[in-house]
Amino acid sequence: MQHSRHNKKPLKKFVQVAVPAPLYSCFDYLLPNNADENTLHPGCRVQVPFGRRSQIGVILGHSDTTNVPSNKLKAVQSTFDAEPVLPGELLKLLKWAASYYQYPIGEVVHSAMPALLRKGKPPSVSGQAMWKTGSEPVDPDTEFKRAPRQLQLYRFLQQHEGGASDELLNQTFENWRTAMKSLVVKGQVIKTEQPCLPDAVACAEAGPKLNSEQQLIIDTIHAQPSAYQTHLIHGITGSGKTEVYISLARQVLAAGKQVLVLVPEISLTPQLTDRFRKRLGVRTASLHSGLNDNQRLCAWSTAAQNGAQLVIGTRSAVFTPMPELGMVIIDEEHDGSYKQQDGFRYNARDLALVRAHQAGVPVILGSATPSLESLYNCYNGRYQLHTLKLRARSSQMPRIELVDLCKQKLQEGLSPKLLAAIDMHLHNQGQVLLFLNRRGFSPLLMCHACGWTISCRRCDAHMTYHKSRQLLRCHHCGAEAAVPQSCGDCGSGELISIGAGTERIEQLLKSRYPDFSVERIDRDTTRRKGSLHEKLEHARTGNARLLVGTQMLAKGHDFPNLTLVGVLDTDQGLYSGDFRASEHLAQLITQVAGRAGRAEKPGEVLIQTHHPDHPLLQTLLHQGYDGFAHAALTEREQAGFPPYRHLALLRCEAIKPEAGTAFMESARELLKGFENEAIEVFGPLPAPMEKRAGRYRMQLILQSGQRKLLHQALQPWTQSLVNLKPGSKVRWSLDVDPYDTY
Numbered sequence: 001m002q003h004s005r006h007n008k009k010p011l012k013k014f015v016q017v018a019v020p021a022p023l024y025s026c027f028d029y030l031l032p033n034n035a036d037e038n039t040l041h042p043g044c045r046v047q048v049p050f051g052r053r054s055q056i057g058v059i060l061g062h063s064d065t066t067n068v069p070s071n072k073l074k075a076v077q078s079t080f081d082a083e084p085v086l087p088g089e090l091l092k093l094l095k096w097a098a099s100y101y102q103y104p105i106g107e108v109v110h111s112a113m114p115a116l117l118r119k120g121k122p123p124s125v126s127g128q129a130m131w132k133t134g135s136e137p138v139d140p141d142t143e144f145k146r147a148p149r150q151l152q153l154y155r156f157l158q159q160h161e162g163g164a165s166d167e168l169l170n171q172t173f174e175n176w177r178t179a180m181k182s183l184v185v186k187g188q189v190i191k192t193e194q195p196c197l198p199d200a201v202a203c204a205e206a207g208p209k210l211n212s213e214q215q216l217i218i219d220t221i222h223a224q225p226s227a228y229q230t231h232l233i234h235g236i237t238g239s240g241k242t243e244v245y246i247s248l249a250r251q252v253l254a255a256g257k258q259v260l261v262l263v264p265e266i267s268l269t270p271q272l273t274d275r276f277r278k279r280l281g282v283r284t285a286s287l288h289s290g291l292n293d294n295q296r297l298c299a300w301s302t303a304a305q306n307g308a309q310l311v312i313g314t315r316s317a318v319f320t321p322m323p324e325l326g327m328v329i330i331d332e333e334h335d336g337s338y339k340q341q342d343g344f345r346y347n348a349r350d351l352a353l354v355r356a357h358q359a360g361v362p363v364i365l366g367s368a369t370p371s372l373e374s375l376y377n378c379y380n381g382r383y384q385l386h387t388l389k390l391r392a393r394s395s396q397m398p399r400i401e402l403v404d405l406c407k408q409k410l411q412e413g414l415s416p417k418l419l420a421a422i423d424m425h426l427h428n429q430g431q432v433l434l435f436l437n438r439r440g441f442s443p444l445l446m447c448h449a450c451g452w453t454i455s456c457r458r459c460d461a462h463m464t465y466h467k468s469r470q471l472l473r474c475h476h477c478g479a480e481a482a483v484p485q486s487c488g489d490c491g492s493g494e495l496i497s498i499g500a501g502t503e504r505i506e507q508l509l510k511s512r513y514p515d516f517s518v519e520r521i522d523r524d525t526t527r528r529k530g531s532l533h534e535k536l537e538h539a540r541t542g543n544a545r546l547l548v549g550t551q552m553l554a555k556g557h558d559f560p561n562l563t564l565v566g567v568l569d570t571d572q573g574l575y576s577g578d579f580r581a582s583e584h585l586a587q588l589i590t591q592v593a594g595r596a597g598r599a600e601k602p603g604e605v606l607i608q609t610h611h612p613d614h615p616l617l618q619t620l621l622h623q624g625y626d627g628f629a630h631a632a633l634t635e636r637e638q639a640g641f642p643p644y645r646h647l648a649l650l651r652c653e654a655i656k657p658e659a660g661t662a663f664m665e666s667a668r669e670l671l672k673g674f675e676n677e678a679i680e681v682f683g684p685l686p687a688p689m690e691k692r693a694g695r696y697r698m699q700l701i702l703q704s705g706q707r708k709l710l711h712q713a714l715q716p717w718t719q720s721l722v723n724l725k726p727g728s729k730v731r732w733s734l735d736v737d738p739y740d741t742y
Contacts (some may be wrong), residue, residue, distance in 0.1 A: 014066045015040060015076060017057035018106040019050050024719060026105055028066040030075035043084025043091055045120065047077040056120050058086060058109050060095070085113065085123050087321050093355050100711070101736050102718045103344045111344050112319035114297045123301045130163035130194045131180060134187055143188070149179040157189060167292060196298030197285055197308060204281030207243055214240055217386040218247045221362070226326065228357045232333070232374050233366040235388030236397065237594020241366045242272070245329050246279050248364060253282055253309050257326025261312040262352060264335035266290050267532050267552060272331070273312045280310060287313030287320060290529070315340060315348040318355065328356045333365040333374060334587055339739040347737060368594055368625070369587035372636065375629050376643040398565070398596040398603030400621060402612040412508040413500035418566045418606050426516060426545060430563030430601060433547040435554065435592045438501045438569065445472065445483070449492035454484070458694040466524070467503060476692055505548045505568070519544035521553050554592040563603050565596040570609040574616065577688055578740050579641045582616050586628045589620060640703065642737070646710050648702040649741060651687070652732040653695035659729040660698045668700060670720045674713040679704045688741070701741065
């Protein structure tokens with residue numbers, strides 16, 4: 001015993017803590033009294049002094065040495081967790097992400113946790129309080145004759161047989177708790193607890209019979225070892241990719257493992273969650289921005305304790321702890337929503353691949369229009385490509401036709417051919433979708449006398465006219481202004497709206513087809529909670545015969561009654577300066593066209609354009625998305641763009657342009673010390689939209705054919721940029737693998 005005591009390894013004295021601050025390192029602290037490394041594990045939260053206040057940080061590791069002078073070394077003030085809230089496998093992913101995306105480790109770690117954990121709340125999975133009327137019925141008019149507040153509450157609870165939550169009551173009443181307490185004391189209301197996640201469905205529903213293509217993909221993937229491998233399912237719209245996901249997930253779940261499913265948009269989460277729950281019969285956690293803080297903590301913590309076998313969520317769900325992760329599924333993998341566009345600019349699809357690789361589990365990517373990067377990885381053997389060329393339920397692909405707008409007399413942007421097609425499809429009991437990726441009534445308000453237009457004072461952009469609210473709004477910075485009564489230059493009162501937005505198309509449809517229900521679905525009409533689900537349900541059931549909307553309608557929705565799709569303004573995407581613009585346009589056209597003819601009714605797609613001979617449109621029409629992808633990859637290789645080369649984009653913005661210029665020139669100068677011949681530098685140059693939200697914007701692009709060499713330069717350069725100390729005059733950010741260059 002004496003011998004083993006002398007050889008015992010000394011305990012480490014210091015903890016390394018990640019603190020949410022814009023600094024690229026963690027910080028050393030002394031262990032608190034009566035604590036050691038065996039009680040404070042990496043992944044546990046601690047309260048630490050930081051500057052003039054205290055912060056909640058996360059332990060990343062321990063050390064027996066420190067570079068901090070003893071007179072400046074501070075101790076951990078208090079602890080929150082006996083066990084890590086961020087397990088080791090997740091900390092490994094977060095450290096990798098902070099290094100790859102060149103973002104402060106403390107902010108990366110804290111962004112991965114639900115808001116309540118960041119505030120020090122316990123990782124609880126307690127249920128939700130529910131208030132219900134008692135089992136003994138009463139006559140409320142008699143019982144609460146002198147208590148109008150209690151009467152109001154009691155009648156409300158009678159209308160909610162399943163009970164009402166605190167959240168619902170807070171939304172409906174003010175100061176309801178005193179009256180509720182009186183009802184409970186009288187025994188007329190009881191308080192129960194509802195599980196924070198619904199239980200698994202007792203009896204799973206049977207699905208449709210799989211076709212030969214679907215079954216082949218499932219058999220091929222199942223036959224391989226359950227180790228890391230990326231599979232891309234390239235299936236045309238309506239080919240039944242979701243059924244393949246469900247079958248693949250079922251086998252993983254049967255082995256006692258968990259499955260993570262990522263979707264790009266919140267609008268897809270509820271319907272997909274419901275479908276998976278009913279078909280797989282397992283407890284399912286849903287994670288997206290529509291949840292309140294308690295709901296998000298419940299889902300996150302339940303999954304962390306292996307209480308939810310299936311997790312379905314949007315971008316941030318990639319950080320959900322899952323101790324028995326067995327498979328990752330990424331639906332609509334091409335979608336730009338997986339890329340965070342501010343702060344910690346990560347790509348959830350790419351991080352999911354890294355997480356699966358670290359965990360040694362397979363990844364399933366799915367899309368009707370895969371990203372060029374994913375197709376490139378298939379062609380080079382990094383991913384396995386599986387194709388679905390048949391539509392499920394034997395439905396046929398829609399007939400697609402280009403409509404030449406040149407010399408046509410348009411009615412609010414709609415050609416005579418499209419209007420005639422709408423008439424015919426409505427007459428034949430069909431449903432029509434008109435797609436226009438532009439909100440508002442009109443993108444431009446102009447003086448008919450002199451040509452004066454109304455621009456945003458804070459951006460290099462025109463103000464969009466919103467007729468229903470009689471205001472002008474900038475869709476870049478959110479600035480709003482009243483509609484002027486006269487021209488700001490010549491004083492003329494004749495202001496005309498140029499161009500059409502979804503609001504204008506909706507007005508046309510309502511006036512032309514008064515006997516049919518019109519549903520507009522865009523960001524303006526879906527701001528109210530629950531409105532998006534309500535509108536999509538109207539569309540799905542066919543109650544709304546005419547649909548008009550933006551790209552919110554193009555993603556993954558199944559409208560069985562839809563027979564005609566009209567794409568109104570294709571041309572705005574044909575001549576963009578962004579290198580991904582043609583890919584985005586091809587994906588959007590293919591996705592929105594794929595909404596048509598998904599059941600037994602044949603579908604038709606009319607694409608309006610002034611450039612019917614444009615190579616992109618002709619390739620899409622005659623060779624489909626595959627043909628476009630091969631041509632686009634050839635162009636990318638010749639131009640030296642991703643996936644053949646790798647990019648990092650330094651952006652800066654300043655109220656005064658000279659401040660931004662000075663910062664970027666200094667940044668360019670610093671780069672000379674880290675450059676090598678494998679890295680090309682472009683700029684600094686003004687951003688394509690030079691002024692936005694009152695700030696002047698500049699950018700600097702780094703490009704290399706070798707990812708490793710690019711990152712070898714980025715790390716020391718980023719540290720040097722921090723030391724430039726631009727102060728409040730300049731904001732800057734580094735975007736690794738930027739989704740766009742705007």
